[in-house]
Amino acid sequence: MSKKRLGVLTSGGDAQGMNAAVRAVVRAALGKGADVYAIYEGYQGMILGDNYIRQVQWDIVGGILQKGGTVFGTARSPEFRTREGRRKAVRNLIVHGIDRLVIIGGDGSLTGANLLRQEWTDHLRDLVASGDISQESADEHAYLSIAGLVGSIDNDMLGTDMTIGADTALHRITEAVDAITSTAASHQRAFVVEVMGRNCGYLALMGALASGADWVLIPESPPNVQDWEDKMCDILRKGRQIGRRDSIVIVAEGAQDLNGNPITSDYVKKILEEKMGEDVRVTVLGHVQRGGAPSAYDRVLATLVGVAAAETVLNAGPGDEALLIGIRDNKVTALPLMECVERTHAINRAIRERNYEEALELRGRSFKESFRMLRTLVRATPHPPRPGQKRFRVGIMNAGGPAPGMNAAVRAAVRLTIDRGHIPLGIYRGFRGLINDDVRELEWMSVNGWSPTGGSELGTSRKLPKGSDLYAIARTIENHHIDALMIIGGWTGYEAALHMHEERRNFPAFNIPMICIPATINNNLPGAELSIGADTALNSIVEAVDKIKQSAVASNRCFIVEVMGRNCGYLALMSAMATGAERVYLPEEGITLNDLQADVHMLVDGFQQGKRLGLMIRNENANPLYTTTFLAALFEQEGGDLFDVRTAILGHLQQGGNPTPFDRIMATRMTAHAVEYLEQVLNENEEDKPAVCMGMTQGQMRLTPLYEVPRIMDMRNQRPKHEWWMDLRSIVRILAHPSRSTAQYGDDLLGS
Numbered sequence: 001m002s003k004k005r006l007g008v009l010t011s012g013g014d015a016q017g018m019n020a021a022v023r024a025v026v027r028a029a030l031g032k033g034a035d036v037y038a039i040y041e042g043y044q045g046m047i048l049g050d051n052y053i054r055q056v057q058w059d060i061v062g063g064i065l066q067k068g069g070t071v072f073g074t075a076r077s078p079e080f081r082t083r084e085g086r087r088k089a090v091r092n093l094i095v096h097g098i099d100r101l102v103i104i105g106g107d108g109s110l111t112g113a114n115l116l117r118q119e120w121t122d123h124l125r126d127l128v129a130s131g132d133i134s135q136e137s138a139d140e141h142a143y144l145s146i147a148g149l150v151g152s153i154d155n156d157m158l159g160t161d162m163t164i165g166a167d168t169a170l171h172r173i174t175e176a177v178d179a180i181t182s183t184a185a186s187h188q189r190a191f192v193v194e195v196m197g198r199n200c201g202y203l204a205l206m207g208a209l210a211s212g213a214d215w216v217l218i219p220e221s222p223p224n225v226q227d228w229e230d231k232m233c234d235i236l237r238k239g240r241q242i243g244r245r246d247s248i249v250i251v252a253e254g255a256q257d258l259n260g261n262p263i264t265s266d267y268v269k270k271i272l273e274e275k276m277g278e279d280v281r282v283t284v285l286g287h288v289q290r291g292g293a294p295s296a297y298d299r300v301l302a303t304l305v306g307v308a309a310a311e312t313v314l315n316a317g318p319g320d321e322a323l324l325i326g327i328r329d330n331k332v333t334a335l336p337l338m339e340c341v342e343r344t345h346a347i348n349r350a351i352r353e354r355n356y357e358e359a360l361e362l363r364g365r366s367f368k369e370s371f372r373m374l375r376t377l378v379r380a381t382p383h384p385p386r387p388g389q390k391r392f393r394v395g396i397m398n399a400g401g402p403a404p405g406m407n408a409a410v411r412a413a414v415r416l417t418i419d420r421g422h423i424p425l426g427i428y429r430g431f432r433g434l435i436n437d438d439v440r441e442l443e444w445m446s447v448n449g450w451s452p453t454g455g456s457e458l459g460t461s462r463k464l465p466k467g468s469d470l471y472a473i474a475r476t477i478e479n480h481h482i483d484a485l486m487i488i489g490g491w492t493g494y495e496a497a498l499h500m501h502e503e504r505r506n507f508p509a510f511n512i513p514m515i516c517i518p519a520t521i522n523n524n525l526p527g528a529e530l531s532i533g534a535d536t537a538l539n540s541i542v543e544a545v546d547k548i549k550q551s552a553v554a555s556n557r558c559f560i561v562e563v564m565g566r567n568c569g570y571l572a573l574m575s576a577m578a579t580g581a582e583r584v585y586l587p588e589e590g591i592t593l594n595d596l597q598a599d600v601h602m603l604v605d606g607f608q609q610g611k612r613l614g615l616m617i618r619n620e621n622a623n624p625l626y627t628t629t630f631l632a633a634l635f636e637q638e639g640g641d642l643f644d645v646r647t648a649i650l651g652h653l654q655q656g657g658n659p660t661p662f663d664r665i666m667a668t669r670m671t672a673h674a675v676e677y678l679e680q681v682l683n684e685n686e687e688d689k690p691a692v693c694m695g696m697t698q699g700q701m702r703l704t705p706l707y708e709v710p711r712i713m714d715m716r717n718q719r720p721k722h723e724w725w726m727d728l729r730s731i732v733r734i735l736a737h738p739s740r741s742t743a744q745y746g747d748d749l750l751g752s
């Protein structure tokens with residue numbers, strides 16, 4: 001039987017992470033024993049054939065993981081929109097024996113893919129009739145199998161929670177708005193920032209949520225009053241009155257009003273100038289949003305869906321429907337492509353027809369929830385307490401090591417608490433603040449501008465209260481009449497809260513609702529798939545490794561990069577996937593002498609066969625004796641003249657930095673849930689108050705009682721007993737080594 005032949009192309013608008021997807025598709029397919037063809041310049045190349053369709057090998061996709069754009073080129077092909085054009089494309093595919101395709105593109109490209117598949121049989125018949133292909137070829141390739149990956153910065157496709165490129169675009173937007181905010185504040189200016197999104201307000205909405213913008217205009221949900229201009233100016237004016245030095249309005253390029261008229265950034269500028277007499281500047285971010293290196297998330301996402309797409313089309317049987325490979329609740333999914341395309345078109349239609357409620361509904365729960373949250377957070381002043389309502393005093397604190405995003409979480413916690421009529425109390429320097437009575441009431445404006453900042457404005461510490469500390473804490477809680485405690489931090493916070501909860505018989509003051517919100521770069525907390533801060537740390541690692549790799553231009557070199565994570569290998573594994581490292585050392589697996597021997601052979605083999613750069617990532621606690629220095633010495637010695645070895649211990653740069661949009665948004669969403677939860681249990685007023693930790697697992701915000709924690713945690717190693725990301729280990733190996741890539745993997749990815 002002849003080998004399976006798979007074609008891969010990128011089409012439509014480019015998006016960061018397309019290269020990572022291409023790399024994963026090519027390598028995973030080669031690993032499965034298929035012949036792989038690159039189709040250059042999207043559908044145009046498919047129509048032109050010849051040199052635009054070329055068989056590719058492993059190395060063709062080397063060194064591209066970190067590059068924006070797409071190395072296979074992309075194009076918009078008007079000809080492909082015609083039946084005649086598609087017939088030419090089919091001919092060229094048949095000439096090359098290709099009947100399996102992975103298409104990476106946006107909504108348009110995937111619509112085209114769907115059409116191609118539907119018409120395949122008709123085209124074959126016509127091509128046989130015209131003598132362009134033989135009947136045997138037509139019979140041999142009677143079916144076309146397709147897997148689609150969504151590469152689009154807009155995050156505008158249904159069937160996947162995230163499209164490849166959207167996270168990076170959000171990085172660009174957030175960086176830009178952060179920068180604009182500082183200049184706007186210096187001059188007391190208003191800025192209108194226009195972001196991409198013709199039909200989809202995702203970038204505008206999430207960009208506003210992440211950057212703490214003051215107003216946002218999106219296509220799916222026009223301002224719900226006819227005189228929205230007055231309302232917007234009113235809010236911005238009030239903001240100024242209470243001390244905001246800047247006003248930032250984010251406008252999606254497809255924003256419109258209730259009558260379906262476009263709201264342009266220039267129109268918003270005009271309104272602000274006329275009605276507020278402001279000095280207003282417009283920044284249209286444009287293609288900046290498509291540019292730059294892909295974020296860690298986009299690299300990982302593209303890699304996971306790329307591997308699964310190759311697997312899917314290679315396993316497809318005759319007549320199997322085309323599938324869209326996406327991500328849902330952190331898991332790779334395969335859904336019928338046609339349905340996803342149709343539902344996406346339904347949103348676009350709903351917006352055109354001004355059925356805004358339907359459009360918002362179709363966007364889904366998380367989008368709607370984010371919009372609702374934003375509307376509270378942008379208010380210049382909170383809703384006043386309702387007459388006669390119970391006003392609770394909520395203690396808000398950080399604990400453990402600093403994690404980027406802690407401030408965004410505290411900001412949201414403070415504002416949402418006040419907006420619901422309650423009183424937020426800031427507890428300074430973690431449990432030290434509770435012990436030393438360092439507690440102050442926080443106001444709406446006291447957290448202004450906190451969202452983009454790294455570190456912890458409240459201060460945090462690893463102090464774990466013991467013995468007499470408990471008396472002091474009880475006194476502080478009583479003195480300040482703290483009704484509930486929100487602890488945003490790492491394991492220290494969880495341990496302390498659990499201890500207090502267990503001691504509540506001895507210390508009645510501890511019998512208050514407590515909620516722990518996961519915030520640590522280590523991502524080692526119970527009941528949460530991701531903790532606030534881990535995404536930022538991952539991006540810091542990836543940026544550093546990109547630079548380190550670039551430094552090795554002249555010699556054959558192997559780098560060993562040591563990353564944080566304590567006893568949890570999350571950062572190590574994910575950064576290995578996002579940087580294309582060939583080996584990762586995890587604390588969960590340890591390091592044995594046999595491993596090291598195998599690694600030495602792998603390196604020697606690789607460099608003998610002409611490779612120039614090696615990259616290994618080692619978690620700081622992977623093995624207490626086989627340290628990074630030890631590994632370097634071993635490899636150096638065994639590598640002889642073949643290669644030299646350098647180490648890079650990344651250290652505290654991983655804990656610092658401004659939080660990524662993802663961390664800011666997650667921080668905000670989690671605290672919003674936490675505030676609602678605390679209010680609910682305080683109102684219920686059960687005798688025994690709950691102590692819980694929260695986290696997103698399988699797409700749901702879930703609460704786990706703290707008394708469950710010892711059961712689900714490996715307490716000695718301070719990490720969950722089950723770590724979801726451990727299933728992804730084989731991907732790193734598969735994509736790094738041609739020789740080892742026959743393992744089974746894709747089935748895992750698709751959730752079996």
Ligand code: ADP
Nearest residue numbers: 012013076077080081105106107108109111112
């Ligand atoms: P994107 O894929 O980023 O949404 P486009 O909408 O421009 O970008 O689509 C990219 C290409 O996909 C188009 O240039 C065209 O070749 C093809 N395409 C888009 N829509 C269709 C369609 N309805 N029928 C056939 N081909 C299409």
